[in-house]
Amino acid sequence: MPIKLEGIFPPVPTPFDSDGEILPNKLQANLALWNRTGLHGYVVLGSNGEAVMLTESEKIALWQAARAAIPRDKLFLVGAGLESTRASIALAKRAAESGADAAMFVTPSYYKSTMKPAALIQHYRAIADASPLPTIVYNMPAATALDIDADTVIQLAEHPNIIGIKDSSGNVAKYAHIVRAVRPDFSVLAGSGGYAYPALCVGAQGAVAALANVAPRECVALYDAFRAGRHNDARALQLRLVQLNAAVTTRWSVPGLKAALEELNQGFYGGPPRRPLLPLAEADRAALRQVMRDAGII
Amino acid sequence: MPIKLEGIFPPVPTPFDSDGEILPNKLQANLALWNRTGLHGYVVLGSNGEAVMLTESEKIALWQAARAAIPRDKLFLVGAGLESTRASIALAKRAAESGADAAMFVTPSYYKSTMKPAALIQHYRAIADASPLPTIVYNMPAATALDIDADTVIQLAEHPNIIGIKDSSGNVAKYAHIVRAVRPDFSVLAGSGGYAYPALCVGAQGAVAALANVAPRECVALYDAFRAGRHNDARALQLRLVQLNAAVTTRWSVPGLKAALEELNQGFYGGPPRRPLLPLAEADRAALRQVMRDAGII
Amino acid sequence: MPIKLEGIFPPVPTPFDSDGEILPNKLQANLALWNRTGLHGYVVLGSNGEAVMLTESEKIALWQAARAAIPRDKLFLVGAGLESTRASIALAKRAAESGADAAMFVTPSYYKSTMKPAALIQHYRAIADASPLPTIVYNMPAATALDIDADTVIQLAEHPNIIGIKDSSGNVAKYAHIVRAVRPDFSVLAGSGGYAYPALCVGAQGAVAALANVAPRECVALYDAFRAGRHNDARALQLRLVQLNAAVTTRWSVPGLKAALEELNQGFYGGPPRRPLLPLAEADRAALRQVMRDAGII
């Protein structure tokens, strides 16, 4: 049965101990808590999962742990994009063996001057041809300094095994351009909770949002309000959450996200990021708490 | 009576003859056509008005002509921002004498490394203190390579004579951040028609959109649909217009806008831009017509 | 007699009083001091002259004052670039009437997405055809967010009235590319004192350097050392001056330059910049003094 990308998906952080070792059981414990909140699925090893920090065997261990903790009625998405096409395909196969439902591939970007539409198109088509999993394009300009354009996405959407894009550009005009041009079952997912509601308004079908880790019920409520046509409710939630979203993304990045999980005091494991990411400084943590209070989540 | 920035405002282009001389009567003739379309007002000498190409006396001549052609129930906004604070104030006084209702000031940007929040705040406050007209901040990163942040805007919104911002960043999360924090009568206007609807969804009160020059009724219909809660209609209009919007902004800039006015065949004067802007090449003009047909406006 | 762009040219700052009024006599007094230092000429109303802050009549007044204070054996260069081609030509004519020897024109940049090679080429050719003065291209990416490429410059160098480029990109590979391809009497001038020596090494014929306002003798000594083949001396001077150069350019911009002139205690007038530029804060001024001491100029 084909999967449909719809709803709110947190890109879950990867728990490390104080020596930097992965803690798959903490990931499972976190998932058990999130499972109670109405989220529609998870992205395991996206940017917020510190995928670029992990070895292949660590990735597989985390995916296997996640698979065991994610109910079958929620989507289990993974980040499997690497710089080379062949390595991305190989990792997608590992993800499939680990039980994932679909795989996201961030745009290659190291040789960014060469990553023109033709290069990106052959990259994603080769992946989609070879991957046992449905393929999702992942656009993340803040990390890659590369922004895939609408025309390239529209061409990619012609491939039956490319089912959507997570786009973290925040360029809602681009989302509208894509939505108008692609087949109905190709999903655009907003890449952040800071513009989830306006993205839905122009036809996005959901969001992959770091915010959904720390405010899962609020994000799902925003989505449900939009789907029910309760636009005033959706807008109110969006305005209430926009600064909290910034806190766990652009302002303090993964260290902010992990600290926010801890500050919730709901049993989530945050823990330190892997170096060179530095744990949130204490002064920033105090400011984070204030943002969380302002958003009404603590 | 305080004015309220609400609705759809085209930044009208400046008509030139083939020698590059301004044609104020053609501006009046264009305005007479637009006056029949439900637009809520006009911006005369914004970026699309080629303000940076004009002498002060040309600006005044164009404003005076516009004043005579704009009914009192529509807002007459002007672009009066220059690199220096004192020159901006002086020009705002000329605009007031010409009968404008409010003036927009693009962020100074030549010394961009020094245009930190403190510099921008003193600039806009000095203008707002001295200008006889209500002051509107104008953020135009594509031209200035400078993007004013939400916190700076929120501070500026505390000044009683700063009534809004036209923000062409397209960053709807920033709009939401600002809307949540400022007084209710401070308006955020989307700076482009490509994201007018999602901007309205997060609390923007309208748009200054080049698109509204060539699709005024459609832009007003989008706004009216939003205000009436007919979100599906607003979305459909937004999707239909998004590529046309790109054609007259990011893709072909002012030359595309002027060519599109001509291609409408409704009596609008387009004419050439001032050099170094080049008239649209014939091949591009054919592509433009196709975009206009796709959008259903020709 | 054709002029040849060779040597060290400070882009002189524009003196303002505490009300922001221009002080042409202070400019003359500064020039009288610089005249004793071996500088090869001056740029009056470049970026460091706050040209974008001035009215046309102020510009003419300053040029006329400068003309009277600049000996005939030093080059009197002016900045006359504006966004429109016709206005740039008109201003070049005013500069010629004021007695300038040649005029620099910064790349138009407001409509930067349209400033492709074809647009820049017709802009500069039209200026060079119409201007009574020799034409110099001025590339200033830090201000314009636009960087003219080598191939465009090489094409422009075919015009007999385009005699050189001041390039503030610091891209010495580009300088080498241009130098190899153009006629021998087309000059490349480094746009900053931070890389004057390596630029000379690849064939630049001099520099327009803010640094030369505050360290004129040292800049001339660097140039002379290079010309005499005393590379170790040139290198030593370059290393000694590189942080001072940053202080009066990238680090503190025009306010830093003006403060440094004052800190020399040699009679130069610095004074405040025009708003929105803010005078150097006292803490920064103390840091500036330390940089000046480290460079051995106070």
Next chain:
Amino acid sequence: MPIKLEGIFPPVPTPFDSDGEILPNKLQANLALWNRTGLHGYVVLGSNGEAVMLTESEKIALWQAARAAIPRDKLFLVGAGLESTRASIALAKRAAESGADAAMFVTPSYYKSTMKPAALIQHYRAIADASPLPTIVYNMPAATALDIDADTVIQLAEHPNIIGIKDSSGNVAKYAHIVRAVRPDFSVLAGSGGYAYPALCVGAQGAVAALANVAPRECVALYDAFRAGRHNDARALQLRLVQLNAAVTTRWSVPGLKAALEELNQGFYGGPPRRPLLPLAEADRAALRQVMRDAGII
């Protein structure tokens, strides 16, 4: 015995067969050819070695092959930088076991908003503390969209096991700033052959240059001319090579470099890059040959 980074080092490309498999023996054959040219050493698995495309076992196989082919009087440098500190250290240990002389670490950049000086400093210090090999900082803004600043480099140079920086910013003013401030045995290496000579002029001690793969003797001649004080010769070589350098770097990237090796017809193996990099198109290859002829290397 401490090593000293001096001279010309090509970052050698990685040979792949038409299926994308590594060909260590072709690397050895290439090295045998380069060994006859006077080069001072090699970087194996830098950006031009497509390091980001390779698995760890492929990297080790290539390093072991290179070790066997590189004479002991030439430096064997490797690229061992990864996003995480711990993985970079682990890979440095593999490089040491493979017989490398020193290891370069590109700046982590995925979480670029967080890669502030404090994060970079702890990253490089941790590597330098733990790595069995001398540590070289590698700055590559065209790939990483991150540019390490002079002050950070100067702080890093205080660590006894950090012996230099390869800086591909081309910012020769920065090189001068660093050179003046650091201990004499800390080397700045230019990161490209397009500005090798001007970099040497301000105190760089050599270059890691893709150009040196295709024009090794010319690059060494440039270096020797500089060292002997024959500046005119060095300049002439620099001007002659600058466009060829662009061809194998900014213009056509690794595919251009590999094609240029083939076009030399000297027995070098070029071969295809790994996808998503695309082989040079035939029209580009013809243009490349023209550039090579203009530079006098074919």
